[in-house]
Amino acid sequence: MSGPLLLVENLTKHYPLGAGFFKRPFSVVRAVENVSFSVDAGETLCIVGESGCGKSTVARLLMRLVDPTGGRVLIDRTDIAGLKKHELRVHRRRMQMVFQDPYSSLNPRLTAGQIITEPVENFERLSRKQRNALAADLLQKVGLAPEMTHRLPSELSGGQRQRLGIARALSLKPSLIIADEAVSALDVSVQAQILNLLVDLQQQMSLAFVFISHDLGVVEHIAHRVAVMYLGRIVELAPCEALFAKPVHPYTEALIAAAPVPDPTRVRLAVPVEGEVPSPINPPTGCAFHPRCPLAVERCRIEVPPLVPMADGRVVACHVRAPATESPAVAAKSGPVANSCA
Numbered sequence: 001m002s003g004p005l006l007l008v009e010n011l012t013k014h015y016p017l018g019a020g021f022f023k024r025p026f027s028v029v030r031a032v033e034n035v036s037f038s039v040d041a042g043e044t045l046c047i048v049g050e051s052g053c054g055k056s057t058v059a060r061l062l063m064r065l066v067d068p069t070g071g072r073v074l075i076d077r078t079d080i081a082g083l084k085k086h087e088l089r090v091h092r093r094r095m096q097m098v099f100q101d102p103y104s105s106l107n108p109r110l111t112a113g114q115i116i117t118e119p120v121e122n123f124e125r126l127s128r129k130q131r132n133a134l135a136a137d138l139l140q141k142v143g144l145a146p147e148m149t150h151r152l153p154s155e156l157s158g159g160q161r162q163r164l165g166i167a168r169a170l171s172l173k174p175s176l177i178i179a180d181e182a183v184s185a186l187d188v189s190v191q192a193q194i195l196n197l198l199v200d201l202q203q204q205m206s207l208a209f210v211f212i213s214h215d216l217g218v219v220e221h222i223a224h225r226v227a228v229m230y231l232g233r234i235v236e237l238a239p240c241e242a243l244f245a246k247p248v249h250p251y252t253e254a255l256i257a258a259a260p261v262p263d264p265t266r267v268r269l270a271v272p273v274e275g276e277v278p279s280p281i282n283p284p285t286g287c288a289f290h291p292r293c294p295l296a297v298e299r300c301r302i303e304v305p306p307l308v309p310m311a312d313g314r315v316v317a318c319h320v321r322a323p324a325t326e327s328p329a330v331a332a333k334s335g336p337v338a339n340s341c342a
């Protein structure tokens, strides 16, 4: 098959707030604005950004758990907006979701074996023998012992529960997994085990991931490419190594500067960004980052910067660092740092 597995074009989601005369909303939350990206088979795209920048809304739009205000999502060139209910159900086999909190997303009354075979049984009848064989295979794939099949979620550790969530997501043999803060609730050592598991599974099964996280340490471990979101928009999308070595957008630079640095030899970048993310109900004019940006000029207050392609394959929306009218090969002022991208 040619072309990307997932193609997202100008995706927009405005949530109406309240209802006045003629059911007109009082205002809207501009959760996602004109977001575009693609993901190839076997690739991991990470979406990062501070709380409230629209990451989870993108995940929900990809799964069509909410309908977009504008734009479209194509999986294998099929626009998911055009699918009827039964077609969507079949299509959803190809995309599965792994959630942040494996405890609340797993039915506490079902055993591990029932939890992981349930998605398949929604589509086809399985004999007891087939069910047991499927459960054993999936448990083994995610590094859990076959004896776990009779355990309830409450009898498992956080890491084991997340492995179970991953096994359930794998049961329908998807091409794409959307993981929303899938390791955020886990201890750092367990996080590393789950991330390594995801990378192994990706290699074995040519899985693609859209991996949503606010933790740059996690992102650096797993990403092939990274999309940085700020107040509903992508402000930089770059190959992982390039992004960590030389962030171009001042917001990306500030996020990396604010992240804990486990390696003391690693150079810290500029000063962390100060202040809060503005409200998506009444976002700033021009570049939404300008009130917090140390580089902001008059143009930033007036015009929304377009995403400009750079020479190294990234796109950046910044009037100062990637002006639309100038040569795209504008380099960030920060020096390179060591990194460990996937």
Ligand SMILES: Nc1ncnc2c1ncn2[C@@H]1O[C@H](COP(=O)(O)OP(=O)(O)OP(=O)(O)O)[C@@H](O)[C@H]1O
Residues within 6 Å of the ligand: 015, 029, 030, 031, 049, 050, 051, 052, 053, 054, 055, 056, 057, 058, 214, 280
């Ligand atoms: N159903 C909804 N109705 C109204 N506003 C919503 C709804 N869901 C999300 N929002 C708003 O949309 C914005 C983006 O939320 P979203 O959950 O996508 O952000 P996020 O980056 O995933 O944040 P976090 O990391 O805290 O989960 C926020 O301002 C949020 O309050």
